[in-house]
Amino acid sequence: MNISRHRSLALLAPALLIAVAGCSPGGDGATVAVPSPDARTAGLCRDLHRALPGKLDGFGRDDPEPRSAYTAGWGSPAIILRCGVVRPPKMVDPEVAEGGDPDALAGGVDGVDWLMEKRGDGTWRFTTANREAYVEVSLPEGMSGQEAGAAVLTGLAPSVKKAIPEGIASMR
Template identity: 40%
Template sequence: MAYRDLLNRLPAPVRWLAPPAALLAVTAGLVAAWSGEPDVTPPVPDAGAARYCAALDAALPADVLGHARRDPSPASPYTAAWASSPRTVLTCGGDRPDFLNDGTRKGPCVNEVSWGMTEDGGGGYRFATGLRAAYVVVEVPEGAYGNYADPLAYLADAVRSTVPTIDGKADSDCLDGS
């Protein structure tokens, strides 16, 4: 009863506006929590790969097929992302992706950069560079683009110019014209 007495002592406009204001605040908080993309844990590259990844980060495009760059949290020179819901995520300097160890996972050669690929289990694809001084992984979720490999054309030039091949030569998989 004490609560009801306290509520009745408040001016009428406050009593009328308090419940909708509280509901609006809770709804806004829930929408903010649900609409955000999950965080991306940045890789921890060795010193050599870190230099290449930092250079790659600076060379990456601000836009991929009309999707603006919106980097994940926490900010890192080893991660980048474009668009939201669904977003394409690039990581640089992590461990060798397991799917590169399977010889059947050869992917496209785009602008002289060879990519291994695998499905992500949700209708999208994961791509990774192989014989370069740092592994670059690009995750393209289902529905992000008309063709799952389209973002590679926007990213390959930056990869080619900043992350050298291990032997200093062109990607051997791209030499056959594929």
């Protein structure tokens, strides 16, 4: 583990010590909203879908319904990934950028920057930042602690870095 990874994980600690992002489980008939990205983003998301791991934090891949190149899942209840989502409003809020919003934190894990949002129900959602497509990850309720969230984001980092170039995503 390198020193920048230690700093990155330290930024995640406040968000990950709390129960994180609830979502609809995959593999048991539940559905997940499928994003509708523009053509350029759709291509990046298809590349990401092909690069995603078969196992994530010990959970086997079990994509949610409806099956799509823009969604993926692992475990049950599922860790859900959606690619091509719209930019979260808090991502451009200057209060967030200055660390003034306790419900949204910025941090990085293994070379991928994330916005970590505390949702109204107390769960957390993670969305990539500084990439040409927005990728959202939600962890099921009950999956909490620094180790759980950090392991998931660390497991996804190589795929995100391979498929989604650094840059600015479309303004939608």
